[in-house]
Amino acid sequence: MASSGKRLIDLRKGYPKSRNLPHTRLAEACRLSAARLDSASEEAFPLQYSSGLGTARFNERLAEFLRREYKSAVFADVVIMEEPSYFLAHKIFLDHGLRVLGAAIDEHGLDTDALAARFASGELASLQPKLLYLVPSHGNPSGATLPLRRRQHLVKLAEKHGFTVLCDDVYHLLDWSSSAKPLPRLLEFDSAFQGRASASAGRAQDVPKMDEDASYTIPKDAASDGKALSSLKEGHVVSIGSFTKILAPGLRLGWIEASGQLLSRIAKRGYIQSGGSVAPFASEIVSELLESGGQSEVLAQLRNDYSASQRAMCTALRAHPDCFSFEEPAGGFFIWCRLPEGVTTTGLLPIAERHGVVFLPGPMSAPGAPKERFESHLRLCFAYEEADAICEGVERLAAAVAEAHQELRPQKRVKTxxxxxxxxxxxxxxxxxxxxxxxxxxxxxxxxxxxxxxxxxxxxxxxxxxxxxxxxxxxxxxxxxxxxxxxxxxxxxxxxxxxxxxxxxxxxxxxxxxxxxxxxxxxxxxxxxxxxxxxxxxxxxxxxxxxxxxxxxxxxxxxxxxxxxxxxxxxxxxxxxxxxxxxxxxxxxxxxxxxxxxxxxxxxxxxxxxxxxxxxxxxxxxxxxxxxxxxxxxxxxxxxxx
Ligand SMILES: Cc1ncc(COP(=O)(O)O)c(C=O)c1O
Structure with a gap:
């Protein structure tokens, strides 16, 4: 109510009036799509990744509808990422005009000592990197999981050198290592997050509330805003999770965890304020599953299924010690394999295709590195195919490696x-x-x-x-x-x-x-x-x-x-x-x-x-x-x- 007693007429909010919201129509749409979903067929209702240009059904209908209805200068901030790493993350950073630098990994993930040495030498310190992106648990493509000591070390480095660690924790819950509890996320070592977590760990009230009018208030001048922020504790770790690997990629739904300060900065982004939330429709549906316990059941079943597939793939690979060497993962989607001396992964791919199997060649996972660097590696996913197809695929791959190896032999044979x-x-x-x-x-x-x-x-x-x-x-x-x-x-x-x-x-x-x-x-x-x-x-x-x-x-x-x-x-x-x-x-x-x-x-x-x-x-x-x-x-x- 306005102070005069009259109802305040809000000409400020860019909202549609409530009676214009199509509850009944959307309910009907939900029922129809639920019927399609119920048929349990990918054709009827795809839950798999669709192409970056949208799902076929949606695109066709949108085109029809549109036909009927109408006819920087960017500062190259530096981001560090593991090398090799999730190849599309590299592309996302480039799309944002960022400069990407690689950081070495070994069988335990990011080599934090090597990273610290690069800061100490001045090489990285002079570039003042803003962000370090990594997949700390069951990495893509490495399958590696960063040990506790390195997790703590990395957060300390971030605090010391003022960069944010962006942890892609998509595989963190897909863990079947023998220990009852997976390793703590890096976020748990962030001192800013620790304070917040101990005060209200995992409670509903911990979820920050957004002031829906906040986007309409005129921002304070940057200097005073900056002063206010600097007096609060700024975190150094952001954890991103996703329902992609634990429910369905088609949902396009995930979450971000960070210290309160980092989160409120994210919440102030125009992108978030404009949409109100990123995916409210999908989150409404998923919240049903979260509430009923359905999500936990799916997760337990996925762990069983993927761990069996992973074991099948490792056994099949181990039968060919001359062809493959690898570290066995205990979670995630991938195994990172090394080929015998001289066999290149890009050379192997067409031969493997002829044998009826494909894989991701090593250099694809490190677009910023010289091609030769990961030419002896390939990424194999055990999550997509069934166990018998995995075994058959590995056999075909081994035959392809043997053929590639043969081709390496000199045509004119010299007696050896x-x-x-x-x-x-x-x-x-x-x-x-x-x-x-x-x-x-x-x-x-x-x-x-x-x-x-x-x-x-x-x-x-x-x-x-x-x-x-x-x-x-x-x-x-x-x-x-x-x-x-x-x-x-x-x-x-x-x-x-x-x-x-x-x-x-x-x-x-x-x-x-x-x-x-x-x-x-x-x-x-x-x-x-x-x-x-x-x-x-x-x-x-x-x-x-x-x-x-x-x-x-x-x-x-x-x-x-x-x-x-x-x-x-x-x-x-x-x-x-x-x-x-x-x-x-x-x-x-x-x-x-x-x-x-x-x-x-x-x-x-x-x-x-x-x-x-x-x-x-x-x-x-x-x-x-x-x-x-x-x-x-x-x-x-x-x-x-x-
Ligand atoms: C490390 C990593 N991050 C993110 C994604 C994609 O996640 P989303 O579908 O939630 O965008 C993938 C998928 O392969 C991944 O491997």
Whole structure:
């Protein structure tokens, strides 16, 4: 009431009159959207992130409506952010005309000692940074969580050097570390916040009330306002939280916590005053869930779900120690992986796409850093895909890494020490290469089972020194599995022995021709039956490497060959026969099997096939499934019984 007793006519507020607020219409809209929501379909009601330009449904209707209805100078303040960090935060800072500087992290997150050193050296102090942005709990992309000591240290640095720490605490609640209570947020070390928190921790009255008329009062002059502020305690930490990760990104709802002074400064921003609040509609809906306890239930379920996915991803990654190294996170969304020396993440991406998997290349998470800096890293998210897809994705990624690694090898091969070990390994294990067809061969000879005889060559001895602790697991090369699991007796034979090479050409007929014929013949007939059988059943395992036992060659021939230095020829010849025979056997078996199947079909007597039968299993360079591994084991068992 005005002092005269009349009702004050408010021509000041830019509000719509209450009777113009469309309560009934909005209620109806809510009911309709609730029905769409109820269908539990993303298509009917998207809760996922929509494109930055708005949701399709909304955009279409807005365009229709509009068609019908009508036809700096910016001071580059410095912001410091972890490097690597949430890549879109970097973009947001740039969009605001800020200058972004990177700060190093390690496996525990931001390296506060390195940061303090940069302040001490004057490098950062002279730039007077205003803000330091970080994701202290289960970082994006690092997955790292800043330890207690570093949290305290960082707040002290902020107080000392006068910058604000902007903590993106979006993953803070998504924590499944063994400790019952997650680490305190950095905000809890802010002395300005501590006073406020101890007075009224977590109570409703702690939520600052805004004077709705405040935006209409003429501000005091800046100097007196500044004096008033400086007498109060200014905090140095702002914590931002979001319902994005714990409820739904489509809500676009979050919250800010800070000391009273910082909060009131935020509340005075024109942006906030103009809208009254950022997202009142969404917050009304979410408040229902907060009140009913629904949000806590969702959170508990998300923790269970994501922790299982994270464990699945770590187990899958650990099966490929040659491809990935990483720190296991205990929360959040991401794992930050390191690739083997020489494999670049941007080079890997198109190969991975061909294998049917994608990831975020390392340099994307550090747009301000030189590209090479994070070229050996990639970010994997375990929150989006289901656990079985995660495992499959990691397998595909490992195959892509192996391919990228192969491509790194020089085209024209120069004989290396590894080649020596490789050759020795082949002959030590009495193994040879089968036709590699179009695929390349993966060689990891240092893992071969060591069994060194006294007369072993230097390369064999080198091999023998390497310990083999590998178990047979998915993703290993077929060759490695064969050598480690089924490795044969060692021989003292060294194919690099120049004596052998010297003898070969001069003794062609008796020394090579005989073992050659015998090898091919023997191998052929020995394997023909097996090949036929396998082809018939259409379960053919053709590992890149096939073993060959010296005992398959008649002793007299071996003695003869050995004397004449042609054992190598005997080995090779026999194994060629072996491979040929299996191929021929398999082809004949397949053709006959298929013809037989067709005949039975035509005669109306279809075969009763179990789901596992009737599938060709081919172990290529890598064993990609348990099934292939089992098939390979069967094959090896049968081969050794032959
Ligand atoms: C560290 C970090 N901050 C913020 C966001 C986005 O949060 P919001 O959807 O609440 O804007 C993400 C999403 O990936 C994130 O990883």
């Amino acid at each position: 020490h590894e080649d020596d070990l490789y050759n020795a390994a082949i002959f030590r294990g009495k193994c040879h290469l089968s036709y590699p067809r179009k695929k390349k061969i993966s060689i990891e000879v240092e893992k071969v089972t060591p069994e060194v005889s006294e007369t072993a060559s230097p390369t064999e001895q080198a091999l023998g020194g390497a310990e083999n602790k590998d178990s047979v697991v998915k993703g290993q090369s077929a060759r490695r599995v064969v050598l480690t699991k089924f490795g044969r007796l060692p021989t003292t034979y060294d194919q690099n022995d120049p004596q052998v090479l010297k003898l070969l050409p001069s003794q062609w007929v008796p020394d090579i021709g005989l073992p050659l014929a015998s090898g091919i013949g023997r191998g052929f007939f020995k394997r023909l039956k097996t090949g036929f059988k396998k082809g018939w059943r259409r379960q053919y395992v053709r590992p890149r490497f096939e073993t060959w036992d010296v005992n398959d060659v008649p002793q007299f021939l071996l003695d003869c060959a050995r004397q004449q230095g042609a054992e190598q020829a005997a080995l090779v010849a026999s194994s060629v026969g072996d491979t040929l025979a299996r191929d021929v056997g398999w082809t004949v078996g397949s053709v006959v099997g298929a013809a037989w199947g067709l005949t039975r079909c035509l005669l109306g007597r279809s075969e009763d096939t179990a789901p596992d039968k009737g599938r060709v299993v081919v172990a290529g360079g890598y064993l990609e499934s348990d099934k292939e591994l089992l098939a390979l084991e069967d094959y090896m068992r049968e081969a050794s019984q032959d």
